[in-house]
Amino acid sequence: MTIAPLISCSQVYFGAGALDSLAMVLKDLGACRVLVVTDKGVSGAGILDEPISALGGSGIGCTVFDDIKPEPDENTVDALIDAVCSDRIDAVVGFGGGSAMDCAKVAAVSLAHGGRLRDYIGRDRVTERGLPLVLVPTTSGTGSESTPNALFIVDGEKQAVISPHLLPKAAVIDPVVTVTAPARVTAASGVDALVHACESFTSLRATPLTEVYSLRAAELIAGAIRTAVWQGSNMAARRDMALGSYLAGIAIANAGTGAVHALAYPLGSRFGLSHGMSNSMMFAAVSEANVPADLDKFAILARALGSKTEGMSRRESAAAYTAEIKSIIRDVGLPSSLMELGVKASDLDQLVSDAAKQTRLLINNPRALSPEDIATVYSRALLGEGCSR
Ligand SMILES: [Fe+2]
Structure with missing residues:
Protein backbone atom coordinates (compact mmCIF):
# COMPACT_ATOMS: atom_id res chain seq x y z
CA MET A 1 0.00 0.00 0.00
CA THR A 2 1.31 3.45 -0.91
CA ILE A 3 0.89 6.16 1.70
CA ALA A 4 0.36 9.59 0.17
CA PRO A 5 1.93 12.59 1.91
CA LEU A 6 -0.37 15.19 3.44
CA ILE A 7 -0.32 18.20 1.13
CA SER A 8 -0.81 21.78 2.24
CA CYS A 9 0.48 25.24 1.52
CA SER A 10 3.99 25.67 2.90
CA GLN A 11 3.74 29.02 4.70
CA VAL A 12 0.71 30.10 6.70
CA TYR A 13 0.35 33.46 8.45
CA PHE A 14 -2.70 33.19 10.70
CA GLY A 15 -4.31 35.57 13.16
CA ALA A 16 -5.58 39.12 13.65
CA GLY A 17 -3.05 41.42 11.99
CA ALA A 18 -1.61 38.74 9.69
CA LEU A 19 -2.41 40.97 6.71
CA ASP A 20 0.34 43.35 7.87
CA SER A 21 2.80 40.63 6.76
CA LEU A 22 1.66 40.64 3.12
CA ALA A 23 4.30 43.08 1.83
CA MET A 24 7.08 41.21 3.64
CA VAL A 25 5.84 37.88 2.25
CA LEU A 26 5.86 39.24 -1.30
CA LYS A 27 9.26 40.87 -0.80
CA ASP A 28 10.65 37.49 0.32
CA LEU A 29 9.26 36.00 -2.89
CA GLY A 30 11.19 38.59 -4.90
CA ALA A 31 8.05 40.33 -6.17
CA CYS A 32 8.39 43.72 -7.89
CA ARG A 33 4.96 43.94 -9.57
CA VAL A 34 2.05 41.90 -8.28
CA LEU A 35 -1.34 41.17 -9.75
CA VAL A 36 -4.10 41.38 -7.14
CA VAL A 37 -7.14 39.33 -8.17
CA THR A 38 -10.33 40.27 -6.35
CA ASP A 39 -13.98 41.20 -6.80
CA LYS A 40 -15.86 44.46 -6.69
CA GLY A 41 -17.39 43.66 -3.28
CA VAL A 42 -13.92 43.47 -1.73
CA SER A 43 -12.46 46.45 -3.60
CA GLY A 44 -15.59 48.51 -2.83
CA ALA A 45 -15.41 47.69 0.89
CA GLY A 46 -11.97 49.34 1.08
CA ILE A 47 -10.29 46.25 2.56
CA LEU A 48 -7.58 46.46 -0.10
CA ASP A 49 -6.64 50.10 0.46
CA GLU A 50 -4.21 49.59 3.34
CA PRO A 51 -2.45 46.48 1.99
CA ILE A 52 -1.95 48.10 -1.42
CA SER A 53 -0.53 51.22 0.13
CA ALA A 54 1.79 49.03 2.24
CA LEU A 55 2.95 47.25 -0.91
CA GLY A 56 3.65 50.61 -2.54
CA GLY A 57 5.65 51.63 0.54
CA SER A 58 7.76 48.51 0.09
CA GLY A 59 8.46 49.33 -3.53
CA ILE A 60 6.07 46.72 -4.94
CA GLY A 61 3.85 47.85 -7.79
CA CYS A 62 0.26 46.60 -8.09
CA THR A 63 -2.14 45.79 -10.87
CA VAL A 64 -5.61 45.24 -9.42
CA PHE A 65 -8.15 43.20 -11.37
CA ASP A 66 -11.46 43.36 -9.50
CA ASP A 67 -13.86 41.97 -12.08
CA ILE A 68 -14.16 38.43 -10.71
CA LYS A 69 -17.77 37.24 -10.74
CA PRO A 70 -19.23 34.63 -8.38
CA GLU A 71 -19.11 31.14 -9.89
CA PRO A 72 -16.50 32.23 -12.47
CA ASP A 73 -16.55 30.83 -15.97
CA GLU A 74 -14.08 30.62 -18.83
CA ASN A 75 -14.75 34.21 -19.92
CA THR A 76 -13.94 35.58 -16.47
CA VAL A 77 -10.56 33.87 -16.32
CA ASP A 78 -9.59 34.56 -19.91
CA ALA A 79 -10.58 38.25 -19.57
CA LEU A 80 -8.35 38.46 -16.50
CA ILE A 81 -5.37 37.01 -18.33
CA ASP A 82 -5.92 39.24 -21.38
CA ALA A 83 -6.20 42.34 -19.20
CA VAL A 84 -2.88 41.88 -17.40
CA CYS A 85 -0.65 39.77 -19.63
CA SER A 86 1.44 42.74 -20.78
CA ASP A 87 1.99 44.15 -17.26
CA ARG A 88 5.27 42.33 -16.43
CA ILE A 89 3.62 40.68 -13.41
CA ASP A 90 6.01 38.60 -11.29
CA ALA A 91 3.70 37.41 -8.47
CA VAL A 92 -0.05 36.95 -7.98
CA VAL A 93 -2.23 37.63 -4.94
CA GLY A 94 -5.71 36.13 -4.76
CA PHE A 95 -7.60 38.40 -2.36
CA GLY A 96 -11.22 37.43 -1.79
CA GLY A 97 -13.51 34.44 -1.55
CA GLY A 98 -13.08 31.16 -3.38
CA SER A 99 -13.86 32.64 -6.80
CA ALA A 100 -11.07 35.24 -6.64
CA MET A 101 -8.58 32.76 -5.17
CA ASP A 102 -9.39 30.11 -7.78
CA CYS A 103 -9.00 32.63 -10.64
CA ALA A 104 -5.68 33.78 -9.12
CA LYS A 105 -4.43 30.18 -9.09
CA VAL A 106 -5.00 29.77 -12.82
CA ALA A 107 -3.72 33.29 -13.61
CA ALA A 108 -0.44 32.51 -11.84
CA VAL A 109 0.02 29.46 -14.08
CA SER A 110 -1.16 31.07 -17.29
CA LEU A 111 0.96 34.21 -16.88
CA ALA A 112 4.07 32.05 -16.39
CA HIS A 113 3.48 29.39 -19.03
CA GLY A 114 0.77 30.70 -21.38
CA GLY A 115 -2.44 28.87 -22.18
CA ARG A 116 -6.07 29.55 -21.31
CA LEU A 117 -8.31 28.08 -18.64
CA ARG A 118 -9.54 25.33 -20.97
CA ASP A 119 -5.96 24.07 -21.43
CA TYR A 120 -5.71 23.28 -17.74
CA ILE A 121 -9.12 21.76 -16.91
CA GLY A 122 -8.69 18.30 -15.41
CA ARG A 123 -6.30 16.57 -13.06
CA ASP A 124 -2.54 17.22 -13.31
CA ARG A 125 -2.71 19.20 -16.56
CA VAL A 126 -0.74 21.92 -14.74
CA THR A 127 2.69 20.32 -14.73
CA GLU A 128 4.87 23.05 -13.21
CA ARG A 129 4.55 25.93 -10.81
CA GLY A 130 3.31 29.25 -12.06
CA LEU A 131 4.28 32.69 -10.73
CA PRO A 132 4.64 32.89 -6.94
CA LEU A 133 1.12 32.89 -5.51
CA VAL A 134 -0.16 34.26 -2.21
CA LEU A 135 -3.78 33.78 -1.15
CA VAL A 136 -5.70 35.99 1.26
CA PRO A 137 -9.21 34.70 2.04
CA THR A 138 -11.81 37.35 2.90
CA THR A 139 -14.51 34.84 3.80
CA SER A 140 -14.33 31.74 5.97
CA GLY A 141 -15.63 29.18 3.54
CA THR A 142 -13.98 27.58 0.57
CA GLY A 143 -10.61 26.89 2.14
CA SER A 144 -9.17 27.47 -1.33
CA GLU A 145 -6.01 28.81 0.32
CA SER A 146 -5.17 25.26 1.39
CA THR A 147 -6.32 23.22 -1.61
CA PRO A 148 -4.76 22.28 -4.97
CA ASN A 149 -8.11 22.83 -6.71
CA ALA A 150 -9.73 25.64 -8.69
CA LEU A 151 -13.37 25.35 -9.79
CA PHE A 152 -15.05 26.94 -12.80
CA ILE A 153 -18.19 26.62 -14.86
CA VAL A 154 -17.11 25.33 -18.27
CA ASP A 155 -19.58 24.09 -20.90
CA GLY A 156 -22.39 24.57 -18.40
CA GLU A 157 -20.86 22.28 -15.78
CA LYS A 158 -18.69 22.79 -12.75
CA GLN A 159 -15.22 21.58 -13.69
CA ALA A 160 -11.94 21.56 -11.80
CA VAL A 161 -8.31 22.35 -12.40
CA ILE A 162 -6.46 20.09 -9.98
CA SER A 163 -2.70 20.08 -9.47
CA PRO A 164 -0.36 20.35 -6.49
CA HIS A 165 1.23 23.25 -8.41
CA LEU A 166 -1.87 25.34 -7.63
CA LEU A 167 -1.07 25.39 -3.93
CA PRO A 168 0.04 28.89 -2.94
CA LYS A 169 3.52 29.74 -1.72
CA ALA A 170 1.85 31.40 1.26
CA ALA A 171 -1.58 31.87 2.78
CA VAL A 172 -2.28 35.02 4.79
CA ILE A 173 -5.37 34.35 6.91
CA ASP A 174 -6.49 37.38 8.87
CA PRO A 175 -9.91 37.07 10.50
CA VAL A 176 -10.14 40.86 10.70
CA VAL A 177 -10.74 41.05 6.93
CA THR A 178 -13.77 38.76 7.25
CA VAL A 179 -15.58 41.19 9.56
CA THR A 180 -17.13 43.14 6.69
CA ALA A 181 -18.69 40.03 5.13
CA PRO A 182 -22.50 40.39 5.31
FE1 LIG B 1 -17.02 23.67 -1.03
Whole structure:
Protein backbone atom coordinates (compact mmCIF):
# COMPACT_ATOMS: atom_id res chain seq x y z
CA MET A 1 0.00 0.00 0.00
CA THR A 2 1.31 3.45 -0.91
CA ILE A 3 0.89 6.16 1.70
CA ALA A 4 0.36 9.59 0.17
CA PRO A 5 1.93 12.59 1.91
CA LEU A 6 -0.37 15.19 3.44
CA ILE A 7 -0.32 18.20 1.13
CA SER A 8 -0.81 21.78 2.24
CA CYS A 9 0.48 25.24 1.52
CA SER A 10 3.99 25.67 2.90
CA GLN A 11 3.74 29.02 4.70
CA VAL A 12 0.71 30.10 6.70
CA TYR A 13 0.35 33.46 8.45
CA PHE A 14 -2.70 33.19 10.70
CA GLY A 15 -4.31 35.57 13.16
CA ALA A 16 -5.58 39.12 13.65
CA GLY A 17 -3.05 41.42 11.99
CA ALA A 18 -1.61 38.74 9.69
CA LEU A 19 -2.41 40.97 6.71
CA ASP A 20 0.34 43.35 7.87
CA SER A 21 2.80 40.63 6.76
CA LEU A 22 1.66 40.64 3.12
CA ALA A 23 4.30 43.08 1.83
CA MET A 24 7.08 41.21 3.64
CA VAL A 25 5.84 37.88 2.25
CA LEU A 26 5.86 39.24 -1.30
CA LYS A 27 9.26 40.87 -0.80
CA ASP A 28 10.65 37.49 0.32
CA LEU A 29 9.26 36.00 -2.89
CA GLY A 30 11.19 38.59 -4.90
CA ALA A 31 8.05 40.33 -6.17
CA CYS A 32 8.39 43.72 -7.89
CA ARG A 33 4.96 43.94 -9.57
CA VAL A 34 2.05 41.90 -8.28
CA LEU A 35 -1.34 41.17 -9.75
CA VAL A 36 -4.10 41.38 -7.14
CA VAL A 37 -7.14 39.33 -8.17
CA THR A 38 -10.33 40.27 -6.35
CA ASP A 39 -13.98 41.20 -6.80
CA LYS A 40 -15.86 44.46 -6.69
CA GLY A 41 -17.39 43.66 -3.28
CA VAL A 42 -13.92 43.47 -1.73
CA SER A 43 -12.46 46.45 -3.60
CA GLY A 44 -15.59 48.51 -2.83
CA ALA A 45 -15.41 47.69 0.89
CA GLY A 46 -11.97 49.34 1.08
CA ILE A 47 -10.29 46.25 2.56
CA LEU A 48 -7.58 46.46 -0.10
CA ASP A 49 -6.64 50.10 0.46
CA GLU A 50 -4.21 49.59 3.34
CA PRO A 51 -2.45 46.48 1.99
CA ILE A 52 -1.95 48.10 -1.42
CA SER A 53 -0.53 51.22 0.13
CA ALA A 54 1.79 49.03 2.24
CA LEU A 55 2.95 47.25 -0.91
CA GLY A 56 3.65 50.61 -2.54
CA GLY A 57 5.65 51.63 0.54
CA SER A 58 7.76 48.51 0.09
CA GLY A 59 8.46 49.33 -3.53
CA ILE A 60 6.07 46.72 -4.94
CA GLY A 61 3.85 47.85 -7.79
CA CYS A 62 0.26 46.60 -8.09
CA THR A 63 -2.14 45.79 -10.87
CA VAL A 64 -5.61 45.24 -9.42
CA PHE A 65 -8.15 43.20 -11.37
CA ASP A 66 -11.46 43.36 -9.50
CA ASP A 67 -13.86 41.97 -12.08
CA ILE A 68 -14.16 38.43 -10.71
CA LYS A 69 -17.77 37.24 -10.74
CA PRO A 70 -19.23 34.63 -8.38
CA GLU A 71 -19.11 31.14 -9.89
CA PRO A 72 -16.50 32.23 -12.47
CA ASP A 73 -16.55 30.83 -15.97
CA GLU A 74 -14.08 30.62 -18.83
CA ASN A 75 -14.75 34.21 -19.92
CA THR A 76 -13.94 35.58 -16.47
CA VAL A 77 -10.56 33.87 -16.32
CA ASP A 78 -9.59 34.56 -19.91
CA ALA A 79 -10.58 38.25 -19.57
CA LEU A 80 -8.35 38.46 -16.50
CA ILE A 81 -5.37 37.01 -18.33
CA ASP A 82 -5.92 39.24 -21.38
CA ALA A 83 -6.20 42.34 -19.20
CA VAL A 84 -2.88 41.88 -17.40
CA CYS A 85 -0.65 39.77 -19.63
CA SER A 86 1.44 42.74 -20.78
CA ASP A 87 1.99 44.15 -17.26
CA ARG A 88 5.27 42.33 -16.43
CA ILE A 89 3.62 40.68 -13.41
CA ASP A 90 6.01 38.60 -11.29
CA ALA A 91 3.70 37.41 -8.47
CA VAL A 92 -0.05 36.95 -7.98
CA VAL A 93 -2.23 37.63 -4.94
CA GLY A 94 -5.71 36.13 -4.76
CA PHE A 95 -7.60 38.40 -2.36
CA GLY A 96 -11.22 37.43 -1.79
CA GLY A 97 -13.51 34.44 -1.55
CA GLY A 98 -13.08 31.16 -3.38
CA SER A 99 -13.86 32.64 -6.80
CA ALA A 100 -11.07 35.24 -6.64
CA MET A 101 -8.58 32.76 -5.17
CA ASP A 102 -9.39 30.11 -7.78
CA CYS A 103 -9.00 32.63 -10.64
CA ALA A 104 -5.68 33.78 -9.12
CA LYS A 105 -4.43 30.18 -9.09
CA VAL A 106 -5.00 29.77 -12.82
CA ALA A 107 -3.72 33.29 -13.61
CA ALA A 108 -0.44 32.51 -11.84
CA VAL A 109 0.02 29.46 -14.08
CA SER A 110 -1.16 31.07 -17.29
CA LEU A 111 0.96 34.21 -16.88
CA ALA A 112 4.07 32.05 -16.39
CA HIS A 113 3.48 29.39 -19.03
CA GLY A 114 0.77 30.70 -21.38
CA GLY A 115 -2.44 28.87 -22.18
CA ARG A 116 -6.07 29.55 -21.31
CA LEU A 117 -8.31 28.08 -18.64
CA ARG A 118 -9.54 25.33 -20.97
CA ASP A 119 -5.96 24.07 -21.43
CA TYR A 120 -5.71 23.28 -17.74
CA ILE A 121 -9.12 21.76 -16.91
CA GLY A 122 -8.69 18.30 -15.41
CA ARG A 123 -6.30 16.57 -13.06
CA ASP A 124 -2.54 17.22 -13.31
CA ARG A 125 -2.71 19.20 -16.56
CA VAL A 126 -0.74 21.92 -14.74
CA THR A 127 2.69 20.32 -14.73
CA GLU A 128 4.87 23.05 -13.21
CA ARG A 129 4.55 25.93 -10.81
CA GLY A 130 3.31 29.25 -12.06
CA LEU A 131 4.28 32.69 -10.73
CA PRO A 132 4.64 32.89 -6.94
CA LEU A 133 1.12 32.89 -5.51
CA VAL A 134 -0.16 34.26 -2.21
CA LEU A 135 -3.78 33.78 -1.15
CA VAL A 136 -5.70 35.99 1.26
CA PRO A 137 -9.21 34.70 2.04
CA THR A 138 -11.81 37.35 2.90
CA THR A 139 -14.51 34.84 3.80
CA SER A 140 -14.33 31.74 5.97
CA GLY A 141 -15.63 29.18 3.54
CA THR A 142 -13.98 27.58 0.57
CA GLY A 143 -10.61 26.89 2.14
CA SER A 144 -9.17 27.47 -1.33
CA GLU A 145 -6.01 28.81 0.32
CA SER A 146 -5.17 25.26 1.39
CA THR A 147 -6.32 23.22 -1.61
CA PRO A 148 -4.76 22.28 -4.97
CA ASN A 149 -8.11 22.83 -6.71
CA ALA A 150 -9.73 25.64 -8.69
CA LEU A 151 -13.37 25.35 -9.79
CA PHE A 152 -15.05 26.94 -12.80
CA ILE A 153 -18.19 26.62 -14.86
CA VAL A 154 -17.11 25.33 -18.27
CA ASP A 155 -19.58 24.09 -20.90
CA GLY A 156 -22.39 24.57 -18.40
CA GLU A 157 -20.86 22.28 -15.78
CA LYS A 158 -18.69 22.79 -12.75
CA GLN A 159 -15.22 21.58 -13.69
CA ALA A 160 -11.94 21.56 -11.80
CA VAL A 161 -8.31 22.35 -12.40
CA ILE A 162 -6.46 20.09 -9.98
CA SER A 163 -2.70 20.08 -9.47
CA PRO A 164 -0.36 20.35 -6.49
CA HIS A 165 1.23 23.25 -8.41
CA LEU A 166 -1.87 25.34 -7.63
CA LEU A 167 -1.07 25.39 -3.93
CA PRO A 168 0.04 28.89 -2.94
CA LYS A 169 3.52 29.74 -1.72
CA ALA A 170 1.85 31.40 1.26
CA ALA A 171 -1.58 31.87 2.78
CA VAL A 172 -2.28 35.02 4.79
CA ILE A 173 -5.37 34.35 6.91
CA ASP A 174 -6.49 37.38 8.87
CA PRO A 175 -9.91 37.07 10.50
CA VAL A 176 -10.14 40.86 10.70
CA VAL A 177 -10.74 41.05 6.93
CA THR A 178 -13.77 38.76 7.25
CA VAL A 179 -15.58 41.19 9.56
CA THR A 180 -17.13 43.14 6.69
CA ALA A 181 -18.69 40.03 5.13
CA PRO A 182 -22.50 40.39 5.31
CA ALA A 183 -24.50 37.93 7.43
CA ARG A 184 -25.83 36.04 4.40
CA VAL A 185 -22.33 35.57 2.96
CA THR A 186 -20.94 34.55 6.35
CA ALA A 187 -23.75 32.00 6.71
CA ALA A 188 -23.45 30.44 3.25
CA SER A 189 -19.65 30.36 3.15
CA GLY A 190 -19.53 29.11 6.73
CA VAL A 191 -21.86 26.23 5.92
CA ASP A 192 -19.62 25.39 2.94
CA ALA A 193 -16.68 25.14 5.35
CA LEU A 194 -18.73 22.94 7.66
CA VAL A 195 -19.61 20.68 4.73
CA HIS A 196 -15.88 20.41 4.00
CA ALA A 197 -15.18 19.34 7.57
CA CYS A 198 -17.98 16.77 7.63
CA GLU A 199 -17.58 15.35 4.11
CA SER A 200 -13.82 14.95 4.50
CA PHE A 201 -14.31 13.20 7.87
CA THR A 202 -16.62 10.59 6.40
CA SER A 203 -14.87 10.40 3.01
CA LEU A 204 -13.71 6.96 1.96
CA ARG A 205 -10.30 8.62 1.43
CA ALA A 206 -10.10 9.91 5.02
CA THR A 207 -7.05 8.89 7.04
CA PRO A 208 -6.31 9.17 10.78
CA LEU A 209 -4.30 12.28 9.88
CA THR A 210 -6.99 14.03 7.82
CA GLU A 211 -9.62 13.14 10.42
CA VAL A 212 -7.82 15.30 12.98
CA TYR A 213 -8.18 18.34 10.72
CA SER A 214 -11.79 17.51 9.84
CA LEU A 215 -12.97 16.99 13.38
CA ARG A 216 -11.34 20.08 14.85
CA ALA A 217 -12.70 22.11 11.94
CA ALA A 218 -16.21 20.78 12.58
CA GLU A 219 -15.99 21.71 16.27
CA LEU A 220 -14.70 25.20 15.57
CA ILE A 221 -17.20 26.02 12.84
CA ALA A 222 -20.25 24.57 14.59
CA GLY A 223 -19.29 26.42 17.76
CA ALA A 224 -18.81 29.80 16.08
CA ILE A 225 -21.01 30.05 13.00
CA ARG A 226 -24.16 31.38 14.66
CA THR A 227 -22.28 34.16 16.46
CA ALA A 228 -20.19 35.02 13.38
CA VAL A 229 -23.40 35.44 11.38
CA TRP A 230 -25.43 37.47 13.86
CA GLN A 231 -22.57 39.36 15.60
CA GLY A 232 -20.31 39.98 12.64
CA SER A 233 -17.76 41.96 14.64
CA ASN A 234 -17.25 39.24 17.26
CA MET A 235 -13.55 38.54 16.73
CA ALA A 236 -13.46 35.26 18.66
CA ALA A 237 -16.16 33.84 16.39
CA ARG A 238 -14.47 35.24 13.26
CA ARG A 239 -11.14 33.74 14.36
CA ASP A 240 -12.67 30.31 14.97
CA MET A 241 -14.42 30.42 11.59
CA ALA A 242 -11.20 31.40 9.79
CA LEU A 243 -9.25 28.65 11.53
CA GLY A 244 -11.98 26.06 10.99
CA SER A 245 -12.26 26.96 7.32
CA TYR A 246 -8.49 26.68 6.85
CA LEU A 247 -8.28 23.31 8.63
CA ALA A 248 -11.25 22.00 6.65
CA GLY A 249 -9.46 23.12 3.48
CA ILE A 250 -6.46 20.95 4.39
CA ALA A 251 -8.85 18.07 5.05
CA ILE A 252 -10.55 18.29 1.65
CA ALA A 253 -7.24 18.81 -0.13
CA ASN A 254 -6.28 15.34 1.10
CA ALA A 255 -9.52 13.42 1.71
CA GLY A 256 -11.85 15.11 -0.80
CA THR A 257 -15.51 16.04 -0.55
CA GLY A 258 -18.53 13.88 -1.35
CA ALA A 259 -22.14 13.82 -2.43
CA VAL A 260 -23.12 17.17 -0.90
CA HIS A 261 -20.72 18.88 -3.29
CA ALA A 262 -21.61 16.56 -6.18
CA LEU A 263 -25.30 17.42 -5.86
CA ALA A 264 -24.63 21.09 -5.12
CA TYR A 265 -22.56 21.79 -8.23
CA PRO A 266 -25.49 21.57 -10.69
CA LEU A 267 -27.39 24.10 -8.57
CA GLY A 268 -24.55 26.55 -9.13
CA SER A 269 -24.19 25.95 -12.85
CA ARG A 270 -27.94 25.65 -13.69
CA PHE A 271 -29.47 28.12 -11.22
CA GLY A 272 -26.62 30.48 -10.39
CA LEU A 273 -26.75 29.72 -6.67
CA SER A 274 -23.54 30.54 -4.83
CA HIS A 275 -21.33 27.61 -3.90
CA GLY A 276 -22.09 27.99 -0.19
CA MET A 277 -25.84 28.30 -0.74
CA SER A 278 -25.86 25.26 -3.05
CA ASN A 279 -24.07 23.16 -0.46
CA SER A 280 -26.34 24.37 2.30
CA MET A 281 -29.41 23.33 0.29
CA MET A 282 -28.14 19.76 -0.14
CA PHE A 283 -26.45 19.26 3.24
CA ALA A 284 -29.31 17.85 5.31
CA ALA A 285 -30.85 15.73 2.56
CA VAL A 286 -27.54 14.08 1.64
CA SER A 287 -26.77 13.54 5.32
CA GLU A 288 -30.03 11.66 5.84
CA ALA A 289 -29.06 9.34 3.00
CA ASN A 290 -25.48 8.89 4.22
CA VAL A 291 -25.97 8.28 7.95
CA PRO A 292 -26.81 4.56 7.77
CA ALA A 293 -23.55 3.93 5.88
CA ASP A 294 -21.26 4.78 8.80
CA LEU A 295 -23.09 5.11 12.12
CA ASP A 296 -19.95 5.40 14.23
CA LYS A 297 -18.41 8.25 12.26
CA PHE A 298 -21.65 10.20 12.04
CA ALA A 299 -22.15 9.79 15.79
CA ILE A 300 -18.68 11.28 16.35
CA LEU A 301 -19.57 14.16 14.06
CA ALA A 302 -22.87 14.72 15.88
CA ARG A 303 -20.93 15.24 19.12
CA ALA A 304 -18.43 17.53 17.36
CA LEU A 305 -21.36 19.65 16.18
CA GLY A 306 -22.62 19.98 19.75
CA SER A 307 -25.13 17.17 20.15
CA LYS A 308 -25.45 15.52 23.55
CA THR A 309 -25.67 11.86 22.67
CA GLU A 310 -25.24 10.27 26.11
CA GLY A 311 -27.81 7.53 26.60
CA MET A 312 -28.65 7.34 22.91
CA SER A 313 -28.30 4.22 20.81
CA ARG A 314 -25.69 4.11 18.02
CA ARG A 315 -28.41 4.78 15.47
CA GLU A 316 -29.91 7.65 17.45
CA SER A 317 -26.47 9.21 17.96
CA ALA A 318 -25.75 9.09 14.24
CA ALA A 319 -29.18 10.52 13.40
CA ALA A 320 -28.44 13.42 15.76
CA TYR A 321 -25.88 14.56 13.18
CA THR A 322 -28.57 15.43 10.64
CA ALA A 323 -30.59 17.18 13.35
CA GLU A 324 -27.58 19.37 14.20
CA ILE A 325 -27.09 20.31 10.54
CA LYS A 326 -30.74 21.29 10.20
CA SER A 327 -30.51 23.35 13.36
CA ILE A 328 -27.43 25.23 12.13
CA ILE A 329 -28.93 25.96 8.70
CA ARG A 330 -32.14 27.20 10.33
CA ASP A 331 -30.30 29.31 12.92
CA VAL A 332 -28.10 31.10 10.39
CA GLY A 333 -31.15 32.06 8.33
CA LEU A 334 -30.52 30.09 5.15
CA PRO A 335 -33.45 28.75 3.07
CA SER A 336 -34.75 25.31 3.86
CA SER A 337 -36.03 24.12 0.47
CA LEU A 338 -34.93 24.31 -3.16
CA MET A 339 -38.49 25.38 -4.04
CA GLU A 340 -37.91 28.65 -2.20
CA LEU A 341 -35.07 29.32 -4.66
CA GLY A 342 -37.12 28.66 -7.79
CA VAL A 343 -36.18 25.03 -8.47
CA LYS A 344 -39.11 22.97 -9.77
CA ALA A 345 -39.87 19.25 -9.80
CA SER A 346 -39.46 19.33 -13.58
CA ASP A 347 -35.81 20.37 -13.10
CA LEU A 348 -34.87 17.24 -11.17
CA ASP A 349 -34.04 14.97 -14.13
CA GLN A 350 -31.44 17.43 -15.39
CA LEU A 351 -30.00 17.92 -11.90
CA VAL A 352 -29.70 14.15 -11.38
CA SER A 353 -28.00 13.72 -14.73
CA ASP A 354 -25.50 16.52 -13.97
CA ALA A 355 -24.78 15.30 -10.43
CA ALA A 356 -24.19 11.71 -11.54
CA LYS A 357 -21.30 12.98 -13.69
CA GLN A 358 -19.44 14.24 -10.61
CA THR A 359 -17.81 10.86 -10.16
CA ARG A 360 -14.56 12.28 -8.74
CA LEU A 361 -16.61 13.37 -5.70
CA LEU A 362 -19.20 10.59 -5.54
CA ILE A 363 -16.47 7.96 -5.21
CA ASN A 364 -15.49 9.52 -1.86
CA ASN A 365 -19.01 9.40 -0.47
CA PRO A 366 -19.55 6.90 2.37
CA ARG A 367 -22.65 5.56 0.61
CA ALA A 368 -22.69 4.65 -3.08
CA LEU A 369 -25.54 6.67 -4.60
CA SER A 370 -27.34 5.42 -7.72
CA PRO A 371 -29.15 7.93 -9.99
CA GLU A 372 -32.37 6.81 -8.27
CA ASP A 373 -30.85 7.58 -4.84
CA ILE A 374 -29.72 10.98 -6.10
CA ALA A 375 -33.23 11.70 -7.38
CA THR A 376 -34.65 10.83 -3.94
CA VAL A 377 -32.18 13.16 -2.23
CA TYR A 378 -33.04 16.04 -4.60
CA SER A 379 -36.76 15.42 -4.03
CA ARG A 380 -36.29 15.75 -0.27
CA ALA A 381 -34.21 18.91 -0.71
CA LEU A 382 -36.81 20.35 -3.10
CA LEU A 383 -39.45 20.22 -0.42
CA GLY A 384 -37.08 20.91 2.47
CA GLU A 385 -38.49 17.88 4.25
CA GLY A 386 -37.33 17.91 7.82
CA CYS A 387 -35.92 21.43 7.44
CA SER A 388 -39.14 23.35 8.00
CA ARG A 389 -38.93 26.30 10.34
FE1 LIG B 1 -17.02 23.67 -1.03
